[in-house]
Amino acid sequence: MNPLCWPHITSATVLIDSDRAKRNIQRMxxxxxxxxxxxxxxxxxxxxxxxGRWFRDSGTHQIAVSSLKMAQQFERAGWRNIMLAIPINxxxxxxxNRLAGECHLTLAIEHExxxxxxxxxxxxxxxxxxxxxGYGRTGIDWRQGNRISDLANAALAxxxxxxxxxxxxxxxxxxxxxxxxxxxxxxxxxxxxxxxxQTIAAPAQAQLxxxxxxxxxxxxxxxxxxxxxxxxxxxxxxxxQQQHIGACDWDDIALTLACPVIxxxxxxxxxxxxxGAVHFSKDYLLSSERFDGRPCYGQVxxxxxxxxxxxxxxxxxxxxxxxxxxxxxxxxxLIARTKLGDMLVIAPAHSCLTMAAMSDVVMxxxxx
Amino acid sequence: MNPLCWPHITSATVLIDSDRAKRNIQRMxxxxxxxxxxxxxxxxxxxxxxxGRWFRDSGTHQIAVSSLKMAQQFERAGWRNIMLAIPINxxxxxxxNRLAGECHLTLAIEHExxxxxxxxxxxxxxxxxxxxxGYGRTGIDWRQGNRISDLANAALAxxxxxxxxxxxxxxxxxxxxxxxxxxxxxxxxxxxxxxxxQTIAAPAQAQLxxxxxxxxxxxxxxxxxxxxxxxxxxxxxxxxQQQHIGACDWDDIALTLACPVIxxxxxxxxxxxxxGAVHFSKDYLLSSERFDGRPCYGQVxxxxxxxxxxxxxxxxxxxxxxxxxxxxxxxxxLIARTKLGDMLVIAPAHSCLTMAAMSDVVMxxxxx
Numbered sequence: 001m002n003p004l005c006w007p008h009i010t011s012a013t014v015l016i017d018s019d020r021a022k023r024n025i026q027r028m029x030x031x032x033x034x035x036x037x038x039x040x041x042x043x044x045x046x047x048x049x050x051x052g053r054w055f056r057d058s059g060t061h062q063i064a065v066s067s068l069k070m071a072q073q074f075e076r077a078g079w080r081n082i083m084l085a086i087p088i089n090x091x092x093x094x095x096x097n098r099l100a101g102e103c104h105l106t107l108a109i110e111h112e113x114x115x116x117x118x119x120x121x122x123x124x125x126x127x128x129x130x131x132x133x134g135y136g137r138t139g140i141d142w143r144q145g146n147r148i149s150d151l152a153n154a155a156l157a158x159x160x161x162x163x164x165x166x167x168x169x170x171x172x173x174x175x176x177x178x179x180x181x182x183x184x185x186x187x188x189x190x191x192x193x194x195x196x197x198q199t200i201a202a203p204a205q206a207q208l209x210x211x212x213x214x215x216x217x218x219x220x221x222x223x224x225x226x227x228x229x230x231x232x233x234x235x236x237x238x239x240x241q242q243q244h245i246g247a248c249d250w251d252d253i254a255l256t257l258a259c260p261v262i263x264x265x266x267x268x269x270x271x272x273x274x275x276g277a278v279h280f281s282k283d284y285l286l287s288s289e290r291f292d293g294r295p296c297y298g299q300v301x302x303x304x305x306x307x308x309x310x311x312x313x314x315x316x317x318x319x320x321x322x323x324x325x326x327x328x329x330x331x332x333x334l335i336a337r338t339k340l341g342d343m344l345v346i347a348p349a350h351s352c353l354t355m356a357a358m359s360d361v362v363m364x365x366x367x368x
Numbered sequence: 369m370n371p372l373c374w375p376h377i378t379s380a381t382v383l384i385d386s387d388r389a390k391r392n393i394q395r396m397x398x399x400x401x402x403x404x405x406x407x408x409x410x411x412x413x414x415x416x417x418x419x420g421r422w423f424r425d426s427g428t429h430q431i432a433v434s435s436l437k438m439a440q441q442f443e444r445a446g447w448r449n450i451m452l453a454i455p456i457n458x459x460x461x462x463x464x465n466r467l468a469g470e471c472h473l474t475l476a477i478e479h480e481x482x483x484x485x486x487x488x489x490x491x492x493x494x495x496x497x498x499x500x501x502g503y504g505r506t507g508i509d510w511r512q513g514n515r516i517s518d519l520a521n522a523a524l525a526x527x528x529x530x531x532x533x534x535x536x537x538x539x540x541x542x543x544x545x546x547x548x549x550x551x552x553x554x555x556x557x558x559x560x561x562x563x564x565x566q567t568i569a570a571p572a573q574a575q576l577x578x579x580x581x582x583x584x585x586x587x588x589x590x591x592x593x594x595x596x597x598x599x600x601x602x603x604x605x606x607x608x609q610q611q612h613i614g615a616c617d618w619d620d621i622a623l624t625l626a627c628p629v630i631x632x633x634x635x636x637x638x639x640x641x642x643x644g645a646v647h648f649s650k651d652y653l654l655s656s657e658r659f660d661g662r663p664c665y666g667q668v669x670x671x672x673x674x675x676x677x678x679x680x681x682x683x684x685x686x687x688x689x690x691x692x693x694x695x696x697x698x699x700x701x702l703i704a705r706t707k708l709g710d711m712l713v714i715a716p717a718h719s720c721l722t723m724a725a726m727s728d729v730v731m732x733x734x735x736x
Binding site for chain 1: 375377378379412434435436437454455456457458459460463478479481482485504505506539628630631632636640642645646649650651688690691692693695707708709711720721724725
């Protein structure tokens with residue numbers, strides 16, 4: 001369990017297997033080309049300028065982010081086509097306008113009130129109207145086609161708006177499990193989007209573009225009828241939740257957290273690592289069949305000299321987190337071989353949140 | 369709902385009411401003096417050098433932290449008596465030793481294997497042995513008194529160890545509700561500590577000191593028999609969890625998150641704020657009576673020109689978080705008065721994790 005080859009890693013540290021991550025990046029790029037859609041990866045997952053370069057090397061020129069700060073960060077790093085894929089915050093308009101003067105910016109709206117705010121912009125922008133096709137977070141309900149049509153045309157009529165599109169995030173795919181369930185969410189989302197698209201009146205109808213796609217559907221489906229660009233993000237790393245719903249295999253998981261063991265309790269089948277809520281985040285996977293019905297914040301992986309094998313260690317998972325402590329359920333025979341200071345390599349439930357929480361990150365390649 | 373007096377706050381921002389925080393700090397300091405114990409506040413809650421000065425102004429000279437990084441940060445800021453209140457990580461020994469050369473350092477152990485690591489240190493240190501009196505996270509079970517005695521004496525015999533003590537964190541008090549339940553945890557913890565203390569053999573017995581105390585017990589109890597120093601942390605800000613269990617009043621909560629409204633759904637009694645798991649963290653409060661049985665990540669407070677009133681807005685709370693989005697349940701009549709770009713002032717479930725997650729922090733005083 002002890003990657004002694006990394007003596008410089010002394011505290012909780014994100015490990016990124018660049019071979020796996022680059023393979024994930026390339027595979028999605030190839031799929032987009034084959035499906036005839038543009039890939040606009042969501043960079044909220046990694047928020048890293050260095051990892052951004054791996055995407056650029058695979059042919060990516062358009063990206064999505066979910067905060068103004070991320071947009072500014074990637075604009076400074078040379079990205080010139082950025083979608084701010086969250087409903088605009090009117091308080092940020094001055095900074096958004098400056099950004100629109102520096103790059104090709106796409107903004108998301110989902111209410112008529114946002115039009116007033118957009119009128120104050122003085123640089124050209126694209127607009128997407130967020131449609132809710134069943135997820136129930138943000139977006140105009142897909143059944144309100146006429147309202148969406150009116151909003152699309154009102155947006156297109158604004159002075160600095162170049163073009164108008166529809167944006168969808170079918171986050172309900174994260175609740176699906178298995179290809180059939182993912183396909184059902186995909187099918188339903190596309191049908192509802194198609195319904196909305198047909199309702200849009202001229203002139204917006206003629207030039208309408210559609211941006212959709214989350215990691216589960218983009219990973220498992222291969223055609224995206226009616227969609228112009230796909231916008232998955234998590235797939236660069238994947239994680240335990242994605243593996244659980246069948247969106248990826250163990251060998252696709254490219255991010256883990258190296259966690260030092262600071263306490264051992266063979267009598268209660270537990271070790272404690274110095275890695276808690278501030279490292280993992282508190283997203284968990286709940287499965288009736290796995291993890292004895294407990295929440296699972298991370299799965300211990302079998303470590304190797306070059307990182308980790310794509311094999312979970314049976315019965316070894318994080319089931320409780322406080323701020324700095326993580327309680328790891330572990331078979332007693334494994335605890336007997338585990339020493340204080342050993343590093344466990346743990347795949348988190350949700351890699352996006354773990355990456356967002358951590359500043360200590362090591363990227364490595366088994367080929368190097 | 370709109371603190372228009374803060375136009376410079378445009379995105380999710382932690383608001384710290386310095387009047388309330390300083391009052392919380394002073395009240396605990398006064399209680400420690402009255403009870404005849406030393407106050408060693410746990411700085412993991414705020415991790416802020418600036419807020420550390422408020423403690424120093426109230427008479428604090430000894431602090432606790434839960435990571436080497438925090439210890440280094442506060443040592444650089446001039447703190448000279450620091451307890452690293454988490455079982456030592458043998459991988460960090462070299463850096464721990466350097467730190468022990470710079471300040472009066474107390475280290476925590478809870479296994480015999482840690483002695484070997486401590487032998488390599490070359491600067492004087494204090495040692496605390498963590499005792500588990502029922503919380504079940506880290507520490508030697510309080511029933512293993514002879515083992516604790518042997519470990520205490522073995523630690524004291526090490527060349528650079530100045531003195532040895534016992535450390536307790538009764539985190540089970542967070543599950544208590546009301547003064548009687550908090551008092552019961554307090555009573556039980558002190559009895560078990562007393563039992564352990566009596567078991568410790570000479571020579572460790574003669575100079576043994578005891579460090580204990582969490583925010584609920586330190587807030588509600590006034591005497592700490594058998595305890596030399598108390599170590600609460602959360603009380604500087606308190607939060608919704610502490611209010612819920614009765615450890616504080618609404619007017620004691622000194623930290624909120626200002627969250628911009630980016631979407632409104634009167635038809636489903638919801639607004640969405642641009643503040644998600646990366647801002648709040650995902651700790652929640654679960655109450656069968658409150659919040660319609662849903663998890664509550666934060667409670668909307670009635671905002672004022674000078675911050676917020678100590679009054680929750682009835683029926684307005686965060687019930688769902690994704691990375692950047694927070695869904696806020698809210699009565700329809702309130703949504704009717706809420707506009708895109710308005711700022712909601714929300715008390716998070718767990719202030720320590722919100723503070724750890726956020727870099728955008730504004731401290732203010734209503735008196736200024």
